[in-house]
Ligand code: 6CS
């Protein structure tokens with residue numbers, strides 16, 4: 513298969529332009545209006561404050577705490593703990609391991625947006641809860657998700673969108689997601705040298721497939737010096753394009769910054785072999801089995817009988 517986005521093949525990083533459209537669908541294909549579509553095309557993300565009501569947020573919180581408790585002593589690869597502590601950093605594959613998050617991942621309020629942006633039916637490529645606990649939640653260094661999913665998982669084109677549902681209020685001071693607006697239109701070809709089984713390290717602290725300082729600075733210059741923060745109350749929802757450069761600082765506040773992420777991939781963009789010499793990453797990180805298009809469902813979380 514042709515590699516349209518080679519990366520980690522040379523010692524020197526470089527920058528190339530995006531080859532794929534940002535938006536594949538049109539205004540008639542879903543709930544986003546022309547203002548939403550123009551903002552997403554230009555900036556690479558869209559934030560919807562309070563897409564879920566306070567009563568629904570209560571259910572989200574209960575499920576978050578329940579999932580956390582259920583995994584407290586689970587010692588399996590899909591449960592990632594913070595470097596140097598026992599605190600849970602992320603739990604992957606929640607859309608397959610828990611009924612509630614499975615239903616939530618099919619909710620029409622988020623699936624219809626993903627279908628419109630990707631111009632097709634969609635499926636979940638990856639899901640996770642990032643907990644970023646108070647005092648101990650460590651950083652997620654700058655990266656493009658697509659660069660990793662292309663090189664390490666074999667995602668062919670930029671036709672995926674992450675949906676982050678804010679489960680605990682995201683403030684300026686508890687490590688909110690930071691995004692460089694417009695960076696989704698440029699692809700940083702990172703320096704080579706990825707170790708085998710890289711995910712065992714990268715999910716705790718990513719050091720390969722991350723931009724060098726000059727490239728990062730170049731993206732910020734192109735954004736006019738802007739670094740946007742996805743702050744908002746629990747129940748807000750952020751959609752961000754697969755290739756946007758993003759990251760988040762550590763959380764030294766007492767307030768947890770927990771979000772659930774569903775990565776929607778187009779059914780036309782299923783994972784192939786990794787575009788690198790690396791062996792494919794495990795199923796909990798890169799869904800390959802029983803891929804079926806999601807049938808969107810409408811329901812009020814506050815009345816969820818799970
Ligand atoms: O490697 C991955 O797939 C994960 N790593 C990060 C930092 N973001 C995307 C994804 O969750």
Ligand code: FE
Nearest residue numbers: 655656657758
């Ligand atoms: Fe990411």
